[in-house]
Amino acid sequence: MKTALIQQRYTGAKETMVRATAARVAQAAAQGAELVVLQELHQGPYFCQSEEVALFDLAESYEADVAYWSEVARKNGVVMVASLFEKRAAGLYHNTAVVFERDGTIAGRYRKMHIPDDPGFYEKFYFTPGDLGFTPVDTSVGRLGVLVCWDQWYPEAARLMALKGAEILIYPTAIGWFDADPEEEKRRQKEAWRVVQRGHAVANGLPLVAVNRVGFEKDESGTLDDIRFWGGSFVCGPQGEMLAEASESEEEILLCDIDLARCETVRRWWPFLRDRRIDAYEGLLKRFID
Template identity: 50%
Template sequence: MKFPKVQLALVQMRDAGSKTASIAAATTWIERAAAEGAQVICLQELFATCYPCQAEDHTMFDLAESIPGPTTDALAELARRLEVVIVCPMFEKRAAGVYHNTVAVLDADGTIAGIYRKMHIPDDPLYYEKFYFTPGDAGQPRASVGPDKPNGFNVISTRYAKLGVGICWDQWYPEAARLFALAGADILLYPTAIGWIDEEKEEFGAGQLDAWMTSMRAHAIANGIFVGAPNRVGIEGRVEFWGNSFIVSPRGEVIAKANSADDAIVTAECSLEEMDVVRTHWPFLRDRRVDAYGDLTRRFID
């Protein structure tokens, strides 16, 4: 069945102090969003734990778990009961010594519709993710892709929409957004954990936030697609996560947005038929010179 209109909800919340408390808090928000008509509900990056990457600390690996595991089991039952799609970002232990920053997409019947493992891994002050996370897999034969065999930037099909799901640092890369769009995504989602560092906020804070939103609005425009980005909120260590979770139309208009301080649900109706209207008036996909882009696979053109 084709759903021409999809109610999208983003959950913006702070760390609740423990995995049990965070799952309970997320459950409350998901139930509220579902009661208000949401069909696809996306949580923030690493929603069930603190943001673990402010230091290189081996004890943080204890926060990770397998997929399926306790967190996906709990949210899968919730998805089945409410008949909603839940985008569940988490710290995944794939094997001994192999950990990922991962999203498990739980379909409206409680099954795992697909998995995405973060492809672009940052290494910045207080964001030491390369210490923790192995980059996601790319280059597997497409025939081998399935819920437990993610492959690069493939789209995840759910009851209500086809989702392209990146994670935080992925949101800065136009190549990733384009590949999700070309693979047939209806909605791009970027669960996020981004914020201000104390000593930088006064001078750079406004510009950082504006750049973050502008980058994803540009993805929406260039690809004629809906984009949603749920972000953490609250202060953890030296980082003030800036919230501002938002949903963007295929024209790049911000159609729903939270503030920088409060836990919140951000909701909007995504009329998927609008994508065709936008893409025929702004025919960027039609006019691509696919014969001339080979150098994009090079690190730098010397």
């Protein structure tokens, strides 16, 4: 399965961002991509750097946005994972990944389950935790285990997707560092991000796709010191082997051939699902065990 990861920087306006993204989807399709994955909240800025009530207006166009990206998927004949700000009802908003089939129909949705609340990443102000659970989406290219960004740090999310038959793990992402951070800390953060996801791939015997934003985005409220998204979008195989990796600083269409059939071979060598002690995991349903 030829997969395209579209890593971009914010252009400064939704209109130009959308046009640029659609053009890259077309370019990826022309190069043979069957599956195209876009970064988290790809239509605009990463607006969660501050808490601003007016920014909820960005979700007012959700239905129109779904219709637009549906047509992009249909026109290019690709399965596509888009990441949108969903207004579900007044005062009820989600960070939602929408999966489109080749013909533009909606194959499924995933609403981000784990919502962070850290300096510069004030997502709890904007997003209600998802209520669709960890359910893979069936498509013509395979059963996609779509998760979003902060979900990356939770092995439970990846495991549940695997237990429900996901054939690949997919993470649209927006993660970066502050320029003022020491260089050693920046490297530790990025390496932790890579390692934890490669661990999910290994533990579940599945390939994994992570698509990150890239470039500097200013906090217009002046609350913090802005974010520099570190790019580094990557694909790894079911043993955590790196198959493709994008730049830290440049926009890129990262193309990678993913062999879904290889998972069967790897799981025969390393039958982790067979050896799980499901009779001894009750504690996982507790917040903490005293």
